[in-house]
Amino acid sequence: MSAAAMAGDRPRVGREVAFIGALALTVFWLLPLVLLAMNASKTPEEFLLTSGLEPPTTFNLFDNVARAWAKGLSSGMVNSLIYGAVGSVGAVLLSALAAYGIVRLRIPRGLFWFLLIYSGTVFPFQMYLIPLFNLYLDTGMYDTRFGMIAFYIAICIPFCTFVLRGFFLTVPWQIQEAAALDGASSWRTFWSIMMPLAKAPLILLILIQFTWIWNDLLFGLVLTKSNDVRPIMVALAGMKGVYGATDGPSVIAATLVGSAPTLLLFLALQRYFVRGLTLGLGK
Amino acid sequence: MSGTASAALAGGAAATTPTARPFSQRMVPYLYVLPAVAFVGLFLLYPMVVTLWQSFTSFDGITDPVFNGLDNYVELFADPNFLLSLRNTLIWTVASVIFPVTLGLVFALAINGIRGSGFFKTSVYLPATISAAAVGILFTFVFDPGNGVINAFLEAVGLGALKQRWLFESPLNTFAMIGAYTWQQTGLNMMLFLVGLQGLPTEPLEAAKLDGCSPWRLTRQIVIPMLAPYIVIATLLAVVNGFKVFDLIWVMTQGGPSRSSETLAVTMYREAFILFRLGYSAAIAVIISIAAIAFSYFYMRSVVRQETQI
Numbered sequence: 023m024s025a026a027a028m029a030g031d032r033p034r035v036g037r038e039v040a041f042i043g044a045l046a047l048t049v050f051w052l053l054p055l056v057l058l059a060m061n062a063s064k065t066p067e068e069f070l071l072t073s074g075l076e077p078p079t080t081f082n083l084f085d086n087v088a089r090a091w092a093k094g095l096s097s098g099m100v101n102s103l104i105y106g107a108v109g110s111v112g113a114v115l116l117s118a119l120a121a122y123g124i125v126r127l128r129i130p131r132g133l134f135w136f137l138l139i140y141s142g143t144v145f146p147f148q149m150y151l152i153p154l155f156n157l158y159l160d161t162g163m164y165d166t167r168f169g170m171i172a173f174y175i176a177i178c179i180p181f182c183t184f185v186l187r188g189f190f191l192t193v194p195w196q197i198q199e200a201a202a203l204d205g206a207s208s209w210r211t212f213w214s215i216m217m218p219l220a221k222a223p224l225i226l227l228i229l230i231q232f233t234w235i236w237n238d239l240l241f242g243l244v245l246t247k248s249n250d251v252r253p254i255m256v257a258l259a260g261m262k263g264v265y266g267a268t269d270g271p272s273v274i275a276a277t278l279v280g281s282a283p284t285l286l287l288f289l290a291l292q293r294y295f296v297r298g299l300t301l302g303l304g305k
Numbered sequence: 306m307s308g309t310a311s312a313a314l315a316g317g318a319a320a321t322t323p324t325a326r327p328f329s330q331r332m333v334p335y336l337y338v339l340p341a342v343a344f345v346g347l348f349l350l351y352p353m354v355v356t357l358w359q360s361f362t363s364f365d366g367i368t369d370p371v372f373n374g375l376d377n378y379v380e381l382f383a384d385p386n387f388l389l390s391l392r393n394t395l396i397w398t399v400a401s402v403i404f405p406v407t408l409g410l411v412f413a414l415a416i417n418g419i420r421g422s423g424f425f426k427t428s429v430y431l432p433a434t435i436s437a438a439a440v441g442i443l444f445t446f447v448f449d450p451g452n453g454v455i456n457a458f459l460e461a462v463g464l465g466a467l468k469q470r471w472l473f474e475s476p477l478n479t480f481a482m483i484g485a486y487t488w489q490q491t492g493l494n495m496m497l498f499l500v501g502l503q504g505l506p507t508e509p510l511e512a513a514k515l516d517g518c519s520p521w522r523l524t525r526q527i528v529i530p531m532l533a534p535y536i537v538i539a540t541l542l543a544v545v546n547g548f549k550v551f552d553l554i555w556v557m558t559q560g561g562p563s564r565s566s567e568t569l570a571v572t573m574y575r576e577a578f579i580l581f582r583l584g585y586s587a588a589i590a591v592i593i594s595i596a597a598i599a600f601s602y603f604y605m606r607s608v609v610r611q612e613t614q615i
Contacts (some may be wrong), residue, residue, distance in 0.1 A: 036520070037419065044382030044416045048428040054488065055431070057454050058443055065608060074446070074454035116341045135338050142349035146549050146597045148573045148590035152359060152583050153352035156366070176348035179341050208333055239552045244578065255438040259556050262442045270446060277442045278348025281435035288434040291429065 030183045038187040062086060062275040064140030069270045083275060090261065090276035097249050098257030099280065102236050104167065105253055114224055116175065118183030122212050124183075125190040126198060136187055143180035151244050158245055165246050170253065173241060189223045190216065226294055254280045277294035307548055330593035338438050359435060360587035370584060377588035380399045387589070392574040393479055400480075401547025404487040406539050409494025409530075414524060416495075417502045426499065430492035437489065441556030444485035448472050448557075472558050475565030482557055482566070486550065495541050502528070541604035548596060569593050 029111055064084035087095075120139060124132045154173070155164070163169030185258065201211045217224070235253075242256035252260070258280050262273050360377060362370035409600065416425040430439065447453050448471035454470040471481040505528065513527055529536075532558045551570035554560060560567035560575060569589055577586035 030587070040415065040419050041421065044419060044425045047412070048425050051429050051488070052431070054443065054447055054454070058446065061446070070452065072452065073457035073460070074449070074452050119337045120341035123334040125410055126339060127334035129334035129338055135342065139338075139341055139345050140348075142345040144598060144601065145349075145353055146570075146590075147595050148549075148570055149356050150349060150352040151356075151574070151590070152577050152587055153355035154348065155578070164320070172344070175347050176344040178348075180391070183341060208337075211330050212337075226355065233434075237438070239436065239438040239555070240574075240610040243555075244573075255436055255552075258442055259438055262445065262556065266442075266445065273442065274446055277439050281439040284436070285431065285434045288431075289427070 025154055043061070058274050059278060062271050062278060064271050066269045066271055086272040089269065090272040090279070092270070093265065093276075094249055094252070094257040095254075095276045095280060098254035099253055099283075099286065101167065101252060101257075102172075102254040103283075105170050105174050106235040107234040108171050109178060109235045110228045112171070112175040113178030113225050113231055114182050114186075117179050117227075118186050118217065118220065118224065119212070120179070120183050121186035121190050122216055125187055126193075126209060126211075126216065133274075136183065139183045140180050142176070143184070147240055151240075155244050163245075164253050165248055168247060169252055170242070170251065173245065174235050174238075177241070178234065182227050182231065185223055185227055186220065186235065189220055193219055225298075229287065229291060236284050259298055291299040309417055317532065334389070349525060356587045357588050360591045362584040362587075364583050364584035364587075366583050371582070372578060375396070377585050378568070379591075380585065381588055381592070384569070389565065390560075390567040390569055393476075393566060394568040396476070396479055397483065397486075397550055398544055398547045400483045401490065401550070402540050402543045404492050405490035406484065406536070407545050408487065408491045409496075409539065410498050410529075412491065412495040413498035413502060415526070417499060429495055432489045433492040435489075435517050437550075437552035438488075438556050440485055440489045440551040441482075444482075444488070445472065445557050447485075448481050469548055473562055478558055478562075478566045482553055485557070486547075486553055489545075489553075490543070494543070497539050497542075498532065501532050505531050534607070536612060537607050541600060541607060545597060545600045548600060549593065 058073060060077055061069060062260065063077040063081050063086065065080065065082050065085075068078065068080070120135075122128050124136050129135055158164035158169055179286065197215060197219075198211060203214055206215075237257060238253060238256060239255040242253040243259075246256065248251050249257070258273075258277050261276055266273050322353055326390075336469060359370055361374060363373045363376070364370035411467060412429055413427075416422045416429075419425075426585060447455055450456060450468070450470040450473070453471075459465060469477060472478045475604050489538065509527055509531070510523065513523055550568055551574065554568060554571050557572070558566045560571040564575070565574075570593065573586050573589040573593065576582045
């Protein structure tokens with residue numbers, strides 16, 4: 023409101039200057055991506071011999087992606103798709119159950135249980151790494167998809183519980199009382215009444231957590247080693263280390279392809295993401 | 306609000322009934338909470354407690370940890386690698402406030418309300434949607450001394466003398482990485498400030514404009530002071546995140562050359578998973594935690610204050 027009023031009162035010339043300035047700024051901001059995309063379609067030889075500002079003479083983007091695909095891009099993307107999907111949905115479900123138990127079923131000392139779960143998000147990740155690594159080695163969860171999914175579920179639970187607890191506090195109690203009078207069990211009330219009501223926050227949380235899991239490097243680095251289990255960011259970092267010097271274009275192409283899912287997710291669901299931004303600040 | 310009130314009322318009523326309800330029914334809420342507690346307890350809380358204990362031990366991952374009191378902590382503050390890492394971490398923390406937050410504010414003020422602001426907003430925010438690891442990989446190529454675009458650009462505009470081996474010299478590499486970090490984080494801060502700008506009350510702005518206040522003075526003396534709570538939140542958030550930065554550095558330099566660009570998070574990782582000095586590394590983790598919790602406390606406090614004001 024105020025924003026539009028402010029701009030509307032700017033003199034005409036000032037408005038044009040502001041527009042051109044913002045345009046120049048945006049072009050400058052996106053320039054690295056444009057130049058990298060350009061370099062991603064050079065052949066490895068051409069990439070090494072030409073400067074980064076020179077456009078490619080041939081179009082080799084798909085060849086470069088294909089080489090990267092075979093060198094770990096495909097397995098990384100498949101793994102992260104599984105981790106992101108199962109991890110985010112699993113965490114949101116378990117968090118919804120917990121939030122429902124705490125808020126709607128009035129577990130005794132509810133605040134204690136909530137804080138116990140929420141405390142999982144207070145400490146920096148470095149506090150978990152060493153014992154987690156040893157635990158995974160001792161139990162055979164190291165370098166398994168099962169282990170990765172289990173951990174991603176755990177790390178996403180505190181934040182999801184925080185949001186869903188907030189949501190369940192706003193649901194009117196009459197709804198639940200009416201369900202109880204009809205003889206609905208706690209499970210039925212949860213599954214057929216509360217979950218449909220919570221659809222919007224549930225979807226938003228799944229998107230936020232999927233993005234987080236997709237973008238994770240640290241835990242993939244510590245808890246996995248083989249191609250078949252490595253998540254996408256670890257695969258990309260590995261490719262950069264091994265092929266960065268000899269096959270730059272395929273590493274750049276792989277990184278752009280590997281970043282595309284979260285980028286497209288954002289573009290498609292921008293409106294919801296911006297609303298979720300203030301929500302996700304603590305993470 | 307009314308939900309909490311009636312919840313409290315209902316809770317008061319329920320408090321008398323549990324004894325009357327059968328045991329199996331009283332256990333029902335626990336069944337809902339248990340799975341989440343089990344996951345958090347096993348994968349997060351248990352490791353946290355163990356790390357705290359291990360920080361007081363000498364531990365190589367093979368033989369059992371041996372209690373050595375505060376030895377790790379004493380050793381840390383005499384370790385040149387740790388002190389350098391601490392210095393780099395402070396540079397990162399300060400720089401991540403100065404660059405992304407200031408630029409975010411400038412961008413937000415520049416594009417707020419102008420024609421095509423939606424497009425500008427999306428473009429500047431775009432880098433924030435890709436991971437820090439991906440940004441690190443991409444900017445390694447941007448900073449490449451041979452065919453990277455930065456050196457190529459300097460050459461092209463006749464500043465070839467300024468060409469650098471960006472990621473191979475210390476402390477230049479830290480500043481180069483902060484550049485990449487700024488590219489990624491500015492959009493996030495800009496979004497935050499745009500949210501703040503949308504919520505500003507119109508009356509003081511209108512009044513100032515009627516008094517013939519210039520846009521520059523309006524921004525400096527009225528808009529920015531009114532944004533102060535958002536500036537505080539963005540700053541504290543930048544401190545919390547800048548202090549813990551790991552992915553970008555690990556991908557771009559691995560903390561090198563010869564450990565010169567490590568931050569505390571990178572040093573912790575190297576000591577644990579490359580040098581296998583696990584007790585020593587755990588002590589670094591504890592130090593990171595103490596600082597991070599202190600920052601988070603101030604952050605949460607200002608967020609809560611902000612929310613109660615609205």
